[in-house]
Amino acid sequence: MEKTHAGLAVVGILIIADIFLFIWRPLGENFFIIADLLVVVLAFASFLFGLYAYKLHGFRSLQGKALLFLSLGIFFWFLGESAWAVYEIALGIEAPIASFADLMWYAGYPLFIAGLYYEWKITRIPLTKDRKFLAVLLLMAVLILVSWYGIIPTVQNSETDLLEKSVVIGYVAGDLAIMLGCSIIIVSFLGGKFAKPWIIITMAIILTSLADIGYSYLSTAYETGNWIDLLWDIDYLLLAYGFFYYRQSVKEIEIPVKKKRGVE
Amino acid sequence: MTLKEEAKRVLNELFGPEVAKQVDRFDKPENYPKDFLDECVFFLGKFIGDNAAKRKFEPLYKKYTSDTDMQTEHAPKTRKRAVSIFDFSASFSVFKEISHNIR
Structure with a gap:
């Protein structure tokens, strides 16, 4: 497991460097340029690691399909991050809510959910009878309650129109759907090597949800370079690490030892 | 296939x-x-x-x-216990214990 430990160390160093960057804030008022570009790079890295995991299986297998759809979902999020950066850096439009960037982010959700669906098809575990699944549902109820506090201020905000409200709240709803999917995958893979990478990926999605709740709460008051951007950065780092960890753990799966027999 | x-x-x-x-x-x-x-x-x-x-x-x-393979893999626990009662060595040790007590 040396490579996965090294990978974890790299992720840890990058997270600490990112935190220092947000404390230091180089370029002053123009720090948003760095923040915008950084998240674009991290989203692309995350997509590449998704493809790296996918290449192990190919499209014909269920796992291959799952990983490809997850990677494509991340690719659209990368397009969303890129479009947001173009709006802010090249066009000088600050925080373009309800723009082409949102369209790209939204396009990523069904693809990501399709990936989760194929992942679930691998085990097809009947989750409705599972106690662990009920525990996950309970956790989801708590998360929905927490999210509600991110949604209410957006609904009550008189500065945003209906489209902007729907866009912002939609992210929280989409994240919750993905989190539910990830939780189901973790429960169905418990006991196997796949559970760990899925725990890492779910942690990434939880961070996205927290960032989206924060974004929804701030709504029009949000500016790039805000501390919640850190959560998106860490989210992409963890997604990349989750895919890397997955590929490494598959490589290290041991082959069963043949029984000792006499001459065959 | x-x-x-x-x-x-x-x-x-x-x-x-x-x-x-x-x-x-x-x-x-x-x-x-x-x-x-x-x-x-x-x-x-x-x-x-x-x-x-x-x-x-x-x-x-x-x-x-084969069926025997399946039985060893999937047989219910009660059945396994029933088989162990008829295990010769186990029966013999029980017999030895009873006879020792009679003496």
């Missing part, structure tokens, strides 16, 4: 040819079908957990392993 091919097909559908070809390194399915399937379950269990792996190979166990 042979057992090996069917097992490969199961793994190929789930994880693709790179993973499926590992089956070639397991026991010979022609001579030891149950051991081969046990190895398949062990291998797949490493990916998705033992319970899910067992479910995936259950049809192949039914198709390729």
Whole structure:
């Protein structure tokens, strides 16, 4: 497991460097340029690691399909991050809510959910009878309650129109759907090597949800370079690490030892 | 379709040819079908957990392993206990204990 430990160390160093960057804030008022570009790079890295995991299986297998759809979902999020950066850096439009960037982010959700669906098809575990699944549902109820506090201020905000409200709240709803999917995958893979990478990926999605709740709460008051951007950065780092960890753990799966027999 | 091919097909559908070809390194399915399937379950269990792996190979166990194999694998606990009562050495030790008490 040396490579996965090294990978974890790299992720840890990058997270600490990112935190220092947000404390230091180089370029002053123009720090948003760095923040915008950084998240674009991290989203692309995350997509590449998704493809790296996918290449192990190919499209014909269920796992291959799952990983490809997850990677494509991340690719659209990368397009969303890129479009947001173009709006802010090249066009000088600050925080373009309800723009082409949102369209790209939204396009990523069904693809990501399709990936989760194929992942679930691998085990097809009947989750409705599972106690662990009920525990996950309970956790989801708590998360929905927490999210509600991110949604209410957006609904009550008189500065945003209906489209902007729907866009912002939609992210929280989409994240919750993905989190539910990830939780189901973790429960169905418990006991196997796949559970760990899925725990890492779910942690990434939880961070996205927290960032989206924060974004929804701030709504029009949000500016790039805000501390919640850190959560998106860490989210992409963890997604990349989750895919890397997955590929490494598959490589290290041991082959069963043949029984000792006499001459065959 | 042979057992090996069917097992490969199961793994190929789930994880693709790179993973499926590992089956070639397991026991010979022609001579030891149950051991081969046990190895398949062990291998797949490493990916998705033992319970899910067992479910995936259950049809192949039914198709390729004998009734005795199935009994040892799936027999209920009560039946196992019933067999142990008739175990000769166990019965003998009980008999010895009773006779010792009579004396």
